[in-house]
Amino acid sequence: MSASIESSSAAPLDLMFSQDLVDPEVVQMLPPELAIRPLASDDYKRGHLDVLRVLTKAADPGAAAWTAHFLEMRACADTYFPLVIVDKKADRIVASGTLYVERTFSRGLGSRAHPEDIAVDRTKQGRYLGLLLCQALMYIGGRMGVYKTVGNCTDANMPFYLKFGCHRAGRQMVRYTEGAQQPQEPSTSPPAARL
Numbered sequence: 001m002s003a004s005i006e007s008s009s010a011a012p013l014d015l016m017f018s019q020d021l022v023d024p025e026v027v028q029m030l031p032p033e034l035a036i037r038p039l040a041s042d043d044y045k046r047g048h049l050d051v052l053r054v055l056t057k058a059a060d061p062g063a064a065a066w067t068a069h070f071l072e073m074r075a076c077a078d079t080y081f082p083l084v085i086v087d088k089k090a091d092r093i094v095a096s097g098t099l100y101v102e103r104t105f106s107r108g109l110g111s112r113a114h115p116e117d118i119a120v121d122r123t124k125q126g127r128y129l130g131l132l133l134c135q136a137l138m139y140i141g142g143r144m145g146v147y148k149t150v151g152n153c154t155d156a157n158m159p160f161y162l163k164f165g166c167h168r169a170g171r172q173m174v175r176y177t178e179g180a181q182q183p184q185e186p187s188t189s190p191p192a193a194r195l
């Protein structure tokens, strides 16, 4: 599934999924200098990886490899829903988060969703962008008919998840693959400013 909207330079953007799946309430709530939309095939140049580095390691594979990865993800229908918030004037990504939709044979052949890689540029934290991004991810889950949304987070970020209706359930078990790139601890810097 692909779609296009216009970028700030009026050229159409090649999106990961349709803008119709973006919560209209969140679109309205953002300040006029910011816009929320699906990830576009040329967002490498808008600092997508720089924003992700607020959260974890994100080595730079170069534009061509990044774009190939984008296309591979888009080829998996109704599975990956990466959203970005863009500073329109600077034409830079200031926040990013992805909803992964996972199909199961249980729950009447249902689907569940995982919000992942949620990151807000350090200079923009504390302005409710993280909350709005998560609201928009939950909206997509609703549109996709998932029966639940499950997210992993550190203890430090639990209060953030509680803000949009999540509650603690179970414990996470993890095993990292030997020799693979390992994550680093997320930033624990407190939210600073407001919209």
Ligand SMILES: CC(C)(COP(=O)(O)OP(=O)(O)OC[C@H]1O[C@@H](n2cnc3c(N)ncnc32)[C@H](O)[C@@H]1OP(=O)(O)O)[C@@H](O)C(=O)NCCC(=O)NCCS
Binding pocket: 054, 055, 117, 118, 119, 120, 121, 124, 125, 126, 127, 128, 129, 130, 131, 132, 152, 153, 154, 156, 157, 158, 159, 160, 163, 186, 187, 191
């Ligand atoms: C965590 C993160 C996504 C929050 O985004 P943000 O835009 O800074 O947060 P918001 O302004 O939307 O915060 C919404 C509310 O959650 C609270 N909150 C946000 N992060 C919090 C945290 N780590 N601990 C406690 N409360 C937090 C805010 O104080 C605010 O509460 P209020 O409504 O009472 O004022 C952002 O700080 C970030 O990118 N952190 C580094 C990456 C990371 O840890 N990502 C994983 C997210 S689970």
